[in-house]
Amino acid sequence: KVQSADDIRSAFSALAPGEVISYGGTDRDGNAVSNSFVVTASSTMDDLLAQIKDTFHGMAAVSVNDVDGTLVVTDSVGGASKLSMTSFNMGGTDHAFSAAETGYIGQNVLSVGKDAFFSVDGLAMQSDTNSASGFISGVTLELHKASYDETVNIKLTRDYDALATKVDDLVNIFNALLRNVKESTAYGDSEKGTTRGTLAGDMTARAVLDQVRSVFKMSVNATGASEYDTFSKIGLATDIATGEYKLDKAKFKEALTGSFDEVMSFFITRGYSDNPNIVLGAYGDDTADGTYEMNETDAEHYQIRRTVPAVGDWFASEPRMGDVVTFKNGPAAGLSLTAPAGGGNASFFFSRGLAGHLELLIDKLTDTQEGVISLRQKSWTSAKDSCDDRIATLEQRTESYRLRLVKEFAAMENALNQMQTQSNNMMSQLGYYSK
Numbered sequence: 001k002v003q004s005a006d007d008i009r010s011a012f013s014a015l016a017p018g019e020v021i022s023y024g025g026t027d028r029d030g031n032a033v034s035n036s037f038v039v040t041a042s043s044t045m046d047d048l049l050a051q052i053k054d055t056f057h058g059m060a061a062v063s064v065n066d067v068d069g070t071l072v073v074t075d076s077v078g079g080a081s082k083l084s085m086t087s088f089n090m091g092g093t094d095h096a097f098s099a100a101e102t103g104y105i106g107q108n109v110l111s112v113g114k115d116a117f118f119s120v121d122g123l124a125m126q127s128d129t130n131s132a133s134g135f136i137s138g139v140t141l142e143l144h145k146a147s148y149d150e151t152v153n154i155k156l157t158r159d160y161d162a163l164a165t166k167v168d169d170l171v172n173i174f175n176a177l178l179r180n181v182k183e184s185t186a187y188g189d190s191e192k193g194t195t196r197g198t199l200a201g202d203m204t205a206r207a208v209l210d211q212v213r214s215v216f217k218m219s220v221n222a223t224g225a226s227e228y229d230t231f232s233k234i235g236l237a238t239d240i241a242t243g244e245y246k247l248d249k250a251k252f253k254e255a256l257t258g259s260f261d262e263v264m265s266f267f268i269t270r271g272y273s274d275n276p277n278i279v280l281g282a283y284g285d286d287t288a289d290g291t292y293e294m295n296e297t298d299a300e301h302y303q304i305r306r307t308v309p310a311v312g313d314w315f316a317s318e319p320r321m322g323d324v325v326t327f328k329n330g331p332a333a334g335l336s337l338t339a340p341a342g343g344g345n346a347s348f349f350f351s352r353g354l355a356g357h358l359e360l361l362i363d364k365l366t367d368t369q370e371g372v373i374s375l376r377q378k379s380w381t382s383a384k385d386s387c388d389d390r391i392a393t394l395e396q397r398t399e400s401y402r403l404r405l406v407k408e409f410a411a412m413e414n415a416l417n418q419m420q421t422q423s424n425n426m427m428s429q430l431g432y433y434s435k
Contacts, residue, residue, distance in 0.1 A: 188200065
């Protein structure tokens with residue numbers, strides 16, 4: 001660690017807006033670092049500490065000593081360090097720093113940690129942990145005991161069983177969806193003792209299932225030359241009785257062993273060119289699978305057309321942005337490629353793969369604005385609101401009819417009372433005249 005010789009906190013408090021703090025040194029690997037901090041009316045000591053940490057690439061802990069206000073910069077990564085602070089100027093005043101080793105002394109330190117040094121194919125490597133990753137793509141080396149006088153041969157093998165298990169998990173997820181849809185959309189039969197599903201009569205769930213099934217049955221073959229262009233060719237089978245899928249793991253592993261790249265291309269998104277100057281950058285929801293022919297028309301544009309599965313029309317790119325060309329129309333809509341000026345013509349292959357098509361479908365189905373599920377939920381909500389409005393209207397009409405009947409009954413009762421009174425009077429008069 002490095003630590004200032006005097007109180008930096010007090011010196012910072014004395015600075016006026018506009019004054020500058022400049023500093024420099026080396027990071028833990030010995031690379032030169034430097035920066036400047038301009039004080040503003042709202043600047044705090046924490047702002048300065050955060051900037052210093054960023055300057056040292058986030059690999060240093062920066063703090064102020066609570067007792068004496070000194071600035072402390074400590075390497076936060078284990079192993080040997082070349083971290084230093086060679087200059088620190090605040091508003092024109094230099095402040096000295098001293099270095100001290102940490103982690104080497106103390107009653108709780110059993111041994112000093114050191115970096116691991118090794119070589120791969122003759123290239124020297126260094127790691128600050130015994131789990132060395134990033135040196136070989138996709139591989140983490142667990143380093144244990146040093147072997148100074150022998151060469152260690154590392155053999156990398158593909159775990160076909162693990163891949164088969166992952167694909168089988170995907171198949172089981174589809175089967176779970178199938179069973180759920182069957183159960184929720186069942187009409188029920190009292191004679192057979194089956195229960196009516198909560199979505200009986202609604203076709204949305206069935207439509208979702210059919211769309212997912214169509215992806216499992218689709219052909220994925222950007223070049224038109226792959227032997228394994230459908231799921232069934234690498235082990236997927238259908239149970240005719242239930243409609244569920246089953247993965248033949250033996251057939252799947254046989255395909256992996258014989259044509260690993262082709263099988264992987266069936267599942268994953270890939271884009272590549274026969275011209276090393278042209279590299280896939282990004283793609284959109286509308287980018288279609290296929291083989292494309294690309295011609296460089298001028299320093300700013302490419303034109304592209306799809307040739308597999310069928311020859312299509314030419315579409316021009318947008319003007320080149322740096323080395324990137326983007327297409328907004330046609331089957332290649334949304335496709336961005338790194339294609340520097342003068343890069344030449346090429347054939348380009350793009351395949352979204354089964355996983356990519358599933359992801360695209362699920363995103364569309366679950367879109368909160370335009371997705372099928374969201375739209376159906378909105379339709380149900382609208383229908384419910386309409387029913388509520390209808391119920392309210394009928395209740396209002398019923399109440400109005402009840403009040404009218406009450407009023408008419410009261411009027412009728414009043415009329416009957418009047419008739420009774422008149423009848424009594426008349427009978428009384430008749431009795432008077434009969435005497």
